[in-house]
Amino acid sequence: MSASLALIALSAAAPSQALAGAWTLEKGKGLVIVTGFASRADKGFAAERKTQAVAGFRKVEIQGLAEYGISDRFTARVRTEVRDVRQEGGDPERRTGLGFSEIGGRYRFLQRGGFVASAEANLRLAEVQDLVDPVQAGLLEAEYEARLLGGYGFTLRERPSFANVELAYRARAGDRPDEIRVDTTLGIRATPRLLALAQVFSVVSAGSAESLAPYDYHKVQLSGVYDVTPRISVQLGGFTTVAGRNALREDGLLSALWFKF
Known part of the structure; x- marks a missing residue:
């Protein structure tokens, strides 16, 4: 694996968890989700976007x-x-340990009928990896993310459904380019207890960095969320990288436990 692909692999997260999207929770309501991801890659996308063995x-x-x-x-x-x-x-x-930890908030500034628009800001912290920056290894690094979210709820063949689009800019520390992120979600309540989700997660590098060539990757994720009780749900699904440049072609599975309170 090239140094560039290794850097991208270490800094990239698994596909994010689609939750309320642009919608905000009611006052005093909460949601906790614990998700496990397992993924692998034996091929990557070269600079000309063709797949190659890695x-x-x-x-x-x-x-x-x-x-x-x-x-x-x-x-x-x-x-x-x-x-x-x-x-x-x-x-x-082999590297084992904490990745990024994140704290932030989402503010709903518009709601008209089924349409909702929100803004979100997040601070992300992690320990610097020696592969990313040997001089600063072991110190904390920070990333800052600003995100705009738009969602629309509707009925599709008498089934409650929603569409959600998110556009984010992530300012990153060290000798790494910033990132533009676009997340899209389509959710359909297939049965009273089952929510089917189709999602696309896209990441594009912004700016330049000496250690990394420009890159982008685009992941598709399909999953289902089943309501075991009104408070507890389970999610199962899979994801794959369908296109990219200077990035891994990653395939994986996910499972999650949702708890509402």
Whole structure:
């Protein structure tokens, strides 16, 4: 695996958990989601976007996310992750520990009929990896993210449904380019207890960095969320990287436990 692909792999998170999207929680209501991801990659996308063989990459990640309604318009959120990353090939390497931890909030500034618009800001903190920056290794690094979210609720063949689009700019520390992120979600209540989700997660590097060539990658995720009780739900699904440039072609599975309170 090239140094550039290794850097992207270490800094990239699993597909984010689609929750309320642009919608905010009611005051005093909360949601906790614990998600496990397992993914692998034996191929990557070259600079000309063609696939090529790369040294094996394996990742297991557990994400914890909690959201709480401070008011009907403002939802506070925290998220953290633990992951085990293995790089195989000529110079095998394994890293286990905390990834990025995140704290932020989402404010709903518009609601008209089925349409909702919100703004979200997040501060992300993590320990610098020696592969990313040997000089600063072990110190904390910060990333700042601003996100605009728009959602629309509607009925599709008598089934409650929604569409959600999010546009984010992530300012990153060190010698790494900033990122533009676009997340889209279509959700359909297939049965009274089952929510089907189709999602696309796109990341595009912004600016330049000496250690990384420009990159982008686009993941598709399909999953279902089943309501076991009014408070507890389980989610199962899978994701794959369908296109990219200077990035891994990653495939994976996910399972999650949702708890509403």
